[in-house]
Amino acid sequence: MSLDDLYRRVIMDHYQKPRNRGRIEDGTVTVDLNNPTCGDKISVQMRVEEGKIEEAKFLGEGCSISLASASMMTEAVKGLEVDEALRLVDLFSRMMQGEDVDPDEFPLEDIEALQGVAKFPARIKCATLAWKALEKGAKESVQKS
Template identity: 65%
Template structure:
């Protein structure tokens, strides 16, 4: 597949998650974690709610507003972490962070799925914070929960 076709495909995946977000909403269950974060630079904001049971992220939802990058990244992230162990969710976040910084990452370690569509964001340093907002919220919530 040519680079232009791949770029177009990635844009389509990002826009699909933006227009049809997965896991949009708030978990109202007792014991769910709630993390609020924002990016004051561009105004993106997110409220992430997660349910952790037996060391696994059993559910995750988000609410918020922002650009297509931040909202599609939140959609992809919630899809990717549901059913994973806390350890794997944090590991996936580190891989995502490395991808955003243009660093080498081990694709074999964990399947990134739609998340790979965001790798082009690394070319636009001002947009990296948009893409990582939901991921930072997830890490913060899981790290605080484990203490």
């Protein structure tokens, strides 16, 4: 099996069996974003307590890359300090722009499966939509505290 095949399987696994899909009922930051070029819509919710992302969930509709990326992102940020999550957003964004980043810096190895998206510029927005929502929500949580 090639690395591309493995990455496709990881993406499809997160798309077909998304982690953290749903709503958080209490104490949340909610960010709704959409990608008008392809129709992807995402709603990311986080419960931030004392500067730490205690819980992260998402709802949305869109392509496999968009929803798999949201699933991976919510898995990766749970338990991180907000500043660590923002650093992760920066790393992910740089990876999507084709920069070499150390995959060991991601707390969830599955995220590495999305690096091939950088070869398809039209799909980068799909992969980064949930991450942009995370970034906006994390910054909002800092302003509230």
